[in-house]
Amino acid sequence: MLSQLRIIRVCCGRVKKISQMGILIVSLITLQAYADQKQLYIYNWSDYMGPETISQFEQKTGIKVTYDTFNSNEELDTYLMTQPPKYDLVAPTSNFLVKQIDAKIFQPLDKTKLPAYDKNLDSKMLKMLAQDDPGNQYSFPYMWVSTGIGYNIDEINKRFDNNPPTNSWALIFEPENASKLAECGIAWLEAPSELFPLALNYIGLNPNSADPEEYVKVAKLLNNVSPYVKYIDSTSLIDDLASGKVCVAIGWSGDVYQAMDKANQLHNGTRIDYVIPKEGTFASFDVFAIPQTAKNVDEAYQFLNYLLDPKVIADISNYIYYANPNQVATQFVDSNLTQDSDIYPPDEVLDNLFTLTPKSPRIERTIKRAWADILETRSLAHLSNEIN
Numbered sequence: 036m037l038s039q040l041r042i043i044r045v046c047c048g049r050v051k052k053i054s055q056m057g058i059l060i061v062s063l064i065t066l067q068a069y070a071d072q073k074q075l076y077i078y079n080w081s082d083y084m085g086p087e088t089i090s091q092f093e094q095k096t097g098i099k100v101t102y103d104t105f106n107s108n109e110e111l112d113t114y115l116m117t118q119p120p121k122y123d124l125v126a127p128t129s130n131f132l133v134k135q136i137d138a139k140i141f142q143p144l145d146k147t148k149l150p151a152y153d154k155n156l157d158s159k160m161l162k163m164l165a166q167d168d169p170g171n172q173y174s175f176p177y178m179w180v181s182t183g184i185g186y187n188i189d190e191i192n193k194r195f196d197n198n199p200p201t202n203s204w205a206l207i208f209e210p211e212n213a214s215k216l217a218e219c220g221i222a223w224l225e226a227p228s229e230l231f232p233l234a235l236n237y238i239g240l241n242p243n244s245a246d247p248e249e250y251v252k253v254a255k256l257l258n259n260v261s262p263y264v265k266y267i268d269s270t271s272l273i274d275d276l277a278s279g280k281v282c283v284a285i286g287w288s289g290d291v292y293q294a295m296d297k298a299n300q301l302h303n304g305t306r307i308d309y310v311i312p313k314e315g316t317f318a319s320f321d322v323f324a325i326p327q328t329a330k331n332v333d334e335a336y337q338f339l340n341y342l343l344d345p346k347v348i349a350d351i352s353n354y355i356y357y358a359n360p361n362q363v364a365t366q367f368v369d370s371n372l373t374q375d376s377d378i379y380p381p382d383e384v385l386d387n388l389f390t391l392t393p394k395s396p397r398i399e400r401t402i403k404r405a406w407a408d409i410l411e412t413r414s415l416a417h418l419s420n421e422i423n
């Protein structure tokens with residue numbers, strides 16, 4: 036009996052050892068597989084990618100993508116300027132790119148690794164982009180954006196006896212108009228770098244003014260209307276215009292079109308439109324660039340080559356409603372988009388839109404301080420409304 040027990044103990048001890056070793060081997064294999072797994076870290080704007088673009092890239096290449104999002108250039112810029120970025124691809128707007136290039140955040144693109152860059156990308160767009168990135172050395176153009184007004188047609192008509200001044204920034208920047216819209220909800224983008232140039236342009240000043248006094252002037256204008264603004268946020272307007280929670284928004288072209296699409300899906304009768312007001316607006320390019328600190332540079336190039344594929348980029352445009360600069364892709368983009376001059380601007384529209392230039396540190400400081408005042412005025416006004 037005793038000897039039988041000893042045999043069992045010997046036997047089970049071995050089984051235990053063998054199974055522990057098994058676990059160790061499996062863990063080592065898993066760790067190795069994880070270490071061998073190719074990775075790619077992407078930092079892009081929110082609501083700015085096709086629903087299957089990333090997973091299809093992963094399937095095609097075996098590269099595991101970590102995809103994070105941000106909501107404003109200010110947010111991305113602070114991130115890039117304050118720490119070594121952990122991403123392999125990031126997506127600033129080209130006017131922000133200028134300073135980031137100066138700060139040596141990005142590495143030049145090796146165009147020999149992007150064989151379709153010159154062939155597929157529209158040379159007119161590349162030329163525009165070259166104003167911010169001479170020789171298109173660092174940037175890979177992703178989407179073209181305009182900033183305009185998105186509005187709920189019926190709600191606005193109701194408040195302006197069917198004759199709303201939707202063709203002018205006055206709708207947003209004049210207190211007599213903003214006060215009429217406060218109750219149905221005005222949303223502003225959380226993007227002082229855009230609101231100040233728009234307001235400067237509205238009052239007939241240079242949107243790229245270098246005079247701090249002029250920024251003080253438009254700060255007053257923005258301050259005056261800020262109490263009527265429901266919120267300042269760049270991401271909620273897609274859902275909120277669609278659901279009717281706000282009736283007018285300073286918004287990016289494709290985001291407003293996404294709101295239209297959502298409203299249609301909700302079948303709630305909400306009719307939304309997008310307009311570039313008569314005073315004009317600016318055109319901007321969101322681009323991809325590779326930080327100096329990127330660890331997965333080959334994978335970043337694989338992703339950029341994937342974006343150069345006309346069908347891939349057309350699918351993204353068809354989903355996010357932004358125009359891409361890939362001329363070979365246009366045939367695959369929905370004709371509702373390509374024929375809409377607010378999304379795919381014909382040359383004469385494009386020629387009328389201005390671009391933003393980077394600001395001096397002094398102007399940036401002025402904007403920052405004035406913006407803080409505007410936010411405070413707005414919160415105080417809302418607080419006193421709540422109390423009364």
Ligand code: SPD
Nearest residue numbers: 080081082128180287319
């Ligand atoms: N959903 C976010 C869309 C990205 C917009 N980029 C804005 C750049 C405007 N200058």
